[in-house]
Amino acid sequence: MARKAGAADVWQIDPTKCIDIRLGATGVPVCESCATTCVLPLSAVRAVNDYAKCGRCCICPAYYDVTSEVGPDGLPTRKLCPRDAIQRTPIGKVDPSDPLNNFYEYVIDESLCNGCGRCVMNCKEPAGLGSIRLEVRHNLCLNCNRCTISEACPESAYIRKPARSTGGSGAPT
Amino acid sequence: MGVAHDRWIPGKPRGRFLRGWTWLLLAFLATALVMPASVYSIDYQRPVEAAPNAKDIGGGYVTPAVQRPLPRAAWWGAVDAALLLAALGASTWIVLARRSRTWLVALTIGCLLYFGFYRKGCICPIGAIQNVTVALTDPTYAIPHVAIAFFFLPLAAALLFGRAFCGGVCPLGGIQELVVLRPLRVPRRMDKALACLKYVYLIAAVWYAARPAENRDFIICRFDPFVGLFRRTGSAEMLMAGGALLVLGMFVGRAYCRYLCPYGALLAMLSRFSWRNVTITPDNELDCGLCTEACPYGAIEKMRAVRSSCLFCARCYTSCPRERVRRHEVPAAPVGNAPVGPDQ
């Protein structure tokens, strides 16, 4: 009994197991294995922001280090991403007189992101809305038989899933 | 002239040929069994109705779509398999028919560049042993067609023509082939003893790949010495092991291929029953031994290529005087074998 030959399985992160993603693992240090153990120089794992679920908050706990000092404009002074991969732009109807009341789009520059997971951990509920997740980018992943990240993952959160047949947007399988 | 070497002349080619083929066919059918199994999926749903939608944000804002790029399209795998088939055909034709080392080196470099540095050494037939093993032992494992093709095509070539894969196609072999500098002769007993290591490696690889998912380990992938060089990145241990093997390969030709490669073990077994294989001299041996000296891999015994060890490098006949005469590189001796002229 063999599975239908000809299907292609790819590596994906199980969000119910990954420490950075799963609910309930709050107040624990960020696990950065995805960034450090991939065989590629820049890991094939990236943080992906699901825009439909993002709160577009002015003070995003994944963009800013919300424990840092607050500057004169009312915003925190330090950013969270160690590679400065998130861009923050105001969207919608912008009220220039009251900037803290506008909505902001947070876009992750994937050429900079190395999948360290800090933004993911800080966006997770209850602190945020959990719209950022770590995902394996299948156009970058070499799809090794023996994924070194999967061997190093402390929660064994890497699983093999069938590759999706359609690309673009939508809920991940 | 020369001693009759009955052992090396295929006794009953048809019988052994068919035996080998049926085994291959059965294995292929077992892998390609079409029995769809259930596919599990992760529940990603989280009840977040709190995110603002485009209407709340206003100002003509449209929620952008999340990009989820697909992996390399499946038909590229067909391209790879087709290229592999073409390369095997080219290797066979170059070594058995055209009999030219120059063409072979060109093919080696081409395959090294494509399968090695461009495709980064993955997927390779050596690793495909593990994929096929897992496909046969784990019902939930999906094996892509390209892995099946990469596993069986070189074996089929071996059954038909010998180790054509090792000759011009394998990138790991190719990179070692290009660094052969001053190959030393390995004593016969040591050579035979070391050659057993690849069977041990093969059994270990199959064993580890056949274990259930939690304990499964792909040791061929883990201990692949050259994949770090192909990817141009890797851990220090991987890169140093690859470099060390290359340095060793300057003096002990293709040590990995001869003593460690698990796929080479399979090819060696099948190559014995091949329908055609490498022949050194076009007619009778001179017993001059030039071929034996030319072969860096110790694959010539009693003036015949040892089918299981011959790595299709084409050095033997390019140094055979009879062959060189046939190619008009040297003038032929007149009838009677009396030396005339200064070229002898």
Added chain:
Amino acid sequence: MQYRQVLVMGGRGFRPEQFTESLRGVCVDRAGLVYAAGDSEVKVFDAQGRLVRRWKTEKPGYCVALSDHKTVHVGQAGQVQQHDEDGKLLATLRDGERLGLVTSVGLSGEHVLLADATHRCIRRYDKDGKLLNDIGADNNTRGFLIPNGHLDFALDGKGVIHAANPGKYRIERYTPAGELLGHFGRFGARNVEDFPGCCNPTNVALTAQGLVVVTEKAPARAKTYDAGGKLLAFIGPEAFDQNCKNMDVAVDSRGRLYIVDTARLQIDVFALDESAPASGPTAATKRIP
């Protein structure tokens, strides 16, 4: 001013007094009976935490409020249901598509104020169910900024609405007609009196003296301010499960706080500790520029 925990009610489990899936709303009547809305039920506890009554609601309840006539209002998705004190269903208030998820109910005379989290505003209805006006819908974000999906407010004796606007990190005061009277609070992670993280404060309640009690998430804690925004007391994160979000709070006539721990599905009761002096730094109300 300082609080100490005196009692725990409810809990996670299958016994009658425990909750299985959710616990979201709480309110206290003058006699000290605690009404808790969770799962698809309302459970009534006495002052010692024993279960007195329970009855089922049509949908999971998000908030609960009591009128002077002892009717229990339970806010649900798209509707508010009124029960008498024994649990008999008296009336259901719906408004078609206009009324979304009701996360807070306030009763002011004959009028019912509902916090509509789907449309991010507070809607005021009269007793016949006719919409009178919306509060908070006409600012530059077209409503309250509630990324948590929960809008909470409290009514004081004069009918002034104290609403939590977590996206703007402040408590805002509105007249019933919708006019903004003032606000206090600002973002900050270093001072205890500021509201940290992404969207805080999440819930608000008023004491009989007009003090404002707020709860926050990430870190989950509770604070008490005076009407001008000066911090008087706080209950630190060690008292709550840090996975809590949108912890509803109620205050009884003695000034005890009843805070819902949404992760452990229990109600923590905190009483005033008369011996301790005021805690927390003093701070004047700061308006966000």
